[in-house]
Amino acid sequence: MNWRWLRPWPWVDTRAAFVAATPRGGMLLDLGSSDGETLRHMAELRPDLHFHAVDKAGTPDAYPAGCEFVRADLERDPLPWPDASFDAITCMHLVEHLRSLDLLMNEVARLLKPGGRVYFETPHPKTLQLPSIRSLPRPVRFTLNFYDDPTHIRVVPTVELAGELERRGLVVLGSGISRNWLFALSHWILRWGPPGRKQLTARVHWLGWSAWVAARRPAAAEPPAPAQPGPPDRRPSPP
Template sequence: MEVNWPERFYCRSFVRKIAQWREVSFFRAAHPIPPGAKVLEIGCGDGGGAAIFARSFAPSLYHGLDVDPAMVTIAAGRRKGPAWDNRLFVLGDAEHLPYPDAAFDAVVNFGIIHHLPDWRRGVAEVARVLRPGGVFYFEEIYPPLYANPLFRRILAHPRENRFHGPEFRAALADEGLSLRPGYHESSLFILGVAIKTARP
């Protein structure tokens, strides 16, 4: 589902970009991928995360996908110079990714799965489009952060079928996404890396 204006404002803020720099630094330290990888970002927003990730990882192809046409337009408008020639921003739904199986070496998720009404399908789609050995870089937040009495009145999120740490980690395992050691988790969020292995 599309984010509403308060969350859109935050996602385009300098504070959010600092957080994404820190997250990408964690991703790179936890499990770097070689230059030239094919990368998909689900929920790319204004393209700021794409610029940060691409600067650190140097992919040969970077697709940013978002369900919000306005955000895709803004992201596509960020193109500046040849460094952006390998980046494409497309309109699409993370529950129904418009790509064939095993199309990407890595998928990036800066807190989008919790926006999906059928979040398990979103995890399954991530696993589907990753090649064997591919990497899922993710940041996710849990209901105590976005569905508390204050924020649930301000932010637009699905109310049913939400997840906490155990459910999210189990969904990764069910889809053959093996969580790497060293991930960070609290009652509010998780930041980690998972590798696609064979489904159990």
């Protein structure tokens, strides 16, 4: 789906709604940009934004024109931009691949402008109970159960992400299930068709496969959020 069609109603897609609220001409940093599919959607929705991207591997040739790309390991490498550089930061389906979130969270808090916002998205804990995808027409690959992706390390609940953000002085704006409602509703048609990427994409949006949390750095005249104690470690054991 080309996100240009979502400009009049970005609320249809949770991620689009976040990006749409970025100030006009603002600076947006995407952490863990991978193949750039979501980054390209952001540029379709908001071509006025200045895009920056970070990934350990990445495919920068597929990123939007003019996007500044930095290759970095977000468990090890500090990022090159100065403090308070970005109006918005997105981090989608990265934290479940990391063993430590410390550097990532420190960099997010450092790089946000006063009033800037961050959006995290990650597999919902319910994905641990979903069935695995055993057979699909080649070359279709899809993750339904959390461990269908062998690079997943652990489920990171939104309450843990929220706690990490609050301890760094950010104000949590909300959390929930990420959906594109057009895809979700199409599930009731596509479910009767042959298995494939479109059918499975509709299914995960209907099920609520991804969870999100968003936070904001307080404005300069706004008192920072009080520090919060860390949540207990409830890492699920691999099956």
